[in-house]
Amino acid sequence: MCRGRKCKRNNTSELVDGVTTSPTIISKENNGFVEDKQIMRKVEFSPSLMTMDLDKFKEQITFLNNHVDSYHIDIMDGHYVPNITLSPWFIEEVRKISDLPMSAHLMVTDPSFWVQQLIDLKCEWICMHAEVLDGLAFRLIDQIHDAGLKAGVVLNPETPIETIFPYIELVDKITIMTVDPGFAGQRFIESTLDKIVALRELREEKGYQYVIEMDGSSSRKTFKRIDEAGPDIYIVGRSGLFGLDEDIEKSWEIMCNDYEDMTGKVIS
Template sequence: MTNVKERRIQLSPSLMTMDLDQFKEEITFLDGKVNSYHVDIMDGHFVPNITLSPWFIEQVRKVSSLPLSAHMMVTDAPVWVKKLIDVKCDYICFPSEVANGVAFSMIDDIHAAGLKAGVVLNPETQIDIIKPYIDVIDKITVMTIDPGFAGQKFLAGTLSKIVELRRIREESDLSYEIEMDGSTNLKHWKMISDANPDVYVIGRSGLFGLTDNIEDSWSQMVEEYEQTTGYRFDNGKYQSRR
C-alpha cells in the first residue's frame, strides 16, 4: 500500500459504563485491545452523582496491569488526589474549575509519587484557565458532554479545544496527551477523528451498550469506526484507506 497516512490513537474504556456483572470477563477481553482504563470518581457535590472510588481501582488492579486514569469530578480535589496516590493510580486528573490555588501542589504531589497528573476541561471552561501550569501537566481531558452522567448530549463545539491544544503543544514543544471524553460513538466518530485527540474515552453508547456481549460489541465498534473515519485498525496503528 502506498501513500498511506498512519497515526496512533489510544482507547480508554470508561469502566463506569461497563457491565459490572461481567467485570472480570470484560476486563480480560479488553486487556489485549485497549491502552488504558478510564475511572470516573464523583463525590455527589461537584456533580449530582456518586460513582466509582479508589477502592474500585484496587479491584481492577487484581485483573489488569494496564494504566488506570482517574477522572475526578469532586469539589475537594486535594483530598481525593491523596486517596488516588495511595492506590497508585497511574493518571490522576483533577477538575480545572476547583484547582485555583492548589493546582501546583497537587501536580507536585502526583509527580513526587511517580504518577502522572492530568487536568479536565468541562464544556464551558476555556483553555486559558490551565495556561499557568500547562507545561507541567501530563494529560488534558476535554469533556465533550456535560459531566456527571453517561449518555448526555454531544457538544460539537468543544472539539475546537482539541485542535487548539494540539497547536499549543506543537508550537510550545510540550508533551501532554490530549484526551476526549463523552459520547464517542457511531454518530460522532468522524468529527472526533477529524479533531484528532490522542486518547478516546469510550463508554456505553460506543462500546459496552452495543450488544449483549463484549466480543460482539467490540467488533461492532471497530466496524463503525472504520466505516465513518476511513481509518482501519491494524495492530495499534490506524491506517487510512484513502
C-alpha cells in the first residue's frame, strides 16, 4: 500500500508549544485504514549516508530527496573513533543533487578544525560530541550561530545529559547515541532511551527549543521502544533502511511498513 509514500514529502509542519508537529504521522486503525487524522508529533527520518550504496549514489539520493527531511553525514577522524568515513567533500557532492538540509555528525577529537570547513560549506546542522567540547562549547556554538547555522551536541551512550547542562539552552539539536559511535550494524543500547525521555521532559518544563535525535540501530527490532521514548528525528542506517533491499524504493517501503507495524502509526 502506497499511503502517499511515493508522493513528495509533506511540508506543512508547524510549531506547537515548541515541538514541531505535522500531519505526517497519523494513527492507524486495526484494519489498516486511516481514520484518525489528529495532528501528532512529527517524526523525521534522516538517512545515515555512510551506510548507503555508493555504486547507487545518484539513484538513492534522487529517490530519498522526495521522502526524507534531511541527510545525516558521519565525519570521523580515525582518532575519536577507530574508523574514517565521510568528509566535507562528500557534502559538496550531495549538494549537487539535493537541496535538503544536511547534518554533520563530527566524531573527531578536534571539532574546531572541522567546524569552519562545515561553515564554509553552509552545512545546515553542525553536531559535535559533548565529550570533546570541554573549554570549547560556547565558542564553537557561537561560531556556528554567527554563521546562521544550527548547532547540535551528541552524547555517547555513557555520557549523562547533565554534561551539557551549562549550554543546553543554546543548542538546536541533541543527539543521543544508541550505539557506540563509529560503525554501522552494532547492538542497540536500550538504557540510552531514558535520556531521550528525560530530554523531552526537560524541554517541556524549561521551554527549551532543541530537537531530539536518536542515532544507531533503529530498525524493525527497535522502532517500538524508540517510539515510546519519543525522539523527533530517527537516523536510519544499514539496519533500518539501506540494508533491507538493493532497491532503495523497496527498502523505503519495507522501512515504512516496519515502522507502522511496530508503532501503529502511519507514515504518509
